[in-house]
Amino acid sequence: MVLLDPAVNPELPNALPPDWPGDMLGISGFWWHWLIFTLIIIIFVLTMVMAVIYIERRGMARMQSRLGPNRTGPFGIFQPVADAVKVLLKENIVPGTADKLVHWLAPVVAFAPALLIFAVIPFGNGALLADLNIGILYVVAVSSVSTVGVFMAGWGSSNKYSLLGAMRNVAAVVSYEIPLVLAVVGVILIAGSLSMNQIVLAQDIPFILLQPLGFFLFFTAGCAEINRSPFDLMEADSEIVAGFHTEYSGMKFAMFYLVEYAEAVAVAAIITTLFLGGWRGPLLPPWFWFVIKVVAVFFLMVWTRSTLPRVRIDQLMAFAWKFLLPVALINLFVTAVQVLAWPDTLPWVVVPINFAVMAVLILLWAKIFYKVGWGRLEV
């Protein structure tokens, strides 16, 4: 394995400390850093959400042999703005039997974690709000909180569709958190750090090559956690109308819409950081590389969404527990053996081995999965 531990391999680029500006106007540099990066994160998330909504609508339209929004501005790029204005002007309707407080609080509880995740995502070397030494652990912890918001929405709406959607969401998140974390552990083993910035610095070659199976597992489990197709059972429009946000309108609906895409951007950003080398890349500025990679990962999600039908709830569970979990464990084991036993192996030896392991495992499990009845098992 490549020597990725900076202590062992001093040639690795060193992590810059977060670039705190000096004291200004009698306020310490720490607080200036906090202010600037909070603003950057909020602006980044909101802009990216608009961008990815546009990309999704146009990209999917192209895949479905239609045009997509093309009336507002050149190529319809102002469509998300128009949508936002429309939704802001809409009446806010609260069902009579709803639990008012919970109903009101749910979008906020769901939205906050989506923003919080970006606190530890590096946009450049040291360019992040907080270089926590437990960065990825923080991400995993915070990202689960939005489930609470979703369940509050389902419960507070006093609507059966909402409750069904919320329950599906909780079930999915609880199950998929495990393969998700196990996929991350492989990366942590190679990088030797939990800090997101250190993980990026460790990627002289993107970890997608060293951890192809980890990437696959993380992408799949991540899609399931944020209700992206083919795991979008929680807001399955053809089944339970709109899932947990059936009873939301106006700004509160906009918040949920925002959460949905902010989470998609967050997962894309985490995948970028963990597997695609984060902000690293030749020629272009780091933040630009970061955005390109996030959009590329998001495009993969759009692609799956417009290609695949939806799985059923028991198949969703079976997929997590019978496919992703064992494969993730084996992947973790293989990675651990590689890191422990052959720490000096060159990457071009490890990369083919890992790809072969991935191919064999997926084929093997797909065959077993096939035999136990298309994953059609009662839960």
Place this chain on the structure above:
Amino acid sequence: MALRTEPFVLNMGPVHPSTHGVFRMRATLDGEVVLDIEPVFGYLHRGVEKLAEQRTYTGFIPLTDRMDYLASMSNNLGYCLAVEKLAGVKIPERGEYLRVIMAELQRLASHLVAVGAFLNDCGAYFTPFLYMFREREKIVDLFEMVSGQRLTYNYMRIGGVSQDIPEEFLPAMDKFLATMPGFIDEIDRLLKENEILLARAKGVGVLSSENAIACGVSGPVLRSTGIKWDIRKADPYSIYDRFDFEIPTGEAGDCYDRYRVRVEEMRQSLHILNQARKDIPEGPVRADVSHLVRPPAGEVYGRIEAPKGELGFYLVSDNSIAPYRCHVRPPSLINLTPLREMVRGWKVQDLIIIFGSIDITMGEVDR
């Protein structure tokens, strides 16, 4: 502490994204499992059968368009056949061929919508649906050429069809017939072995052939259970006895078989269309029948194999210009009969796709 659970009633519809119109199901659920459903319909009832009694025989044809609005040509054909049987009209050769061509094109269009909507119910976010509609559009263009309409064609008349086809129709149809097989192969490539579709649809919503017969089910839903019953073969009407085609059947009677049978039927329809295109003669398209046709007193049951199943018209004549009584046997409504048995014990998501795989049109269910 043991949790106390109880089933709850979920009202689906009449306004719901995938009830194909204004169908309503009161579903009793135990968590995600469907214990029972109670179908409620009639939200689109327009009294078509009663309206028929106040119109002339010809004047009722536009109303048949509005029953199964996804297969208007077939409805026209079924009704006209019944009246012709009653009045003893002989239809000119070219008229018969045009009718068969239109009916088979309509079957293609209807099955495209059925398969697309089924995949949409499965949760494929509009992609298959729009692919199907892209192809359906070509058929609708052909219909627009002959009738000037894109949904309610009102093309057939008692004694033939309303007018001859324009000269650009046959070249356009040749073009369509040349591209369509490739498209059906594309559907197969994309969907036939799609793992998620197989997992979702195979073995789900099984309908036994005994139950299907007991419920009077017809069309692709019946054939998916393995019974070779197609009125075009069993009781040939029009000139269907001249054409060579197969009756595709399924084995298990599950959602997947219903989808497969429809795709295979599209291939057979293309086969019939190719033969009809080759043999179509010149000549008049309509027999000399008065618009105010007065069939002799009596009663008749005329039936055809509509895309969704056996579409029958039962007419009673008292030798006036309007039917004394008109009853429609709508395949959509009767195919819904076994729905309750099919969905029991499956999950909410299966309920949606089982319902979708039956392929109903609410305009026909409620009339």
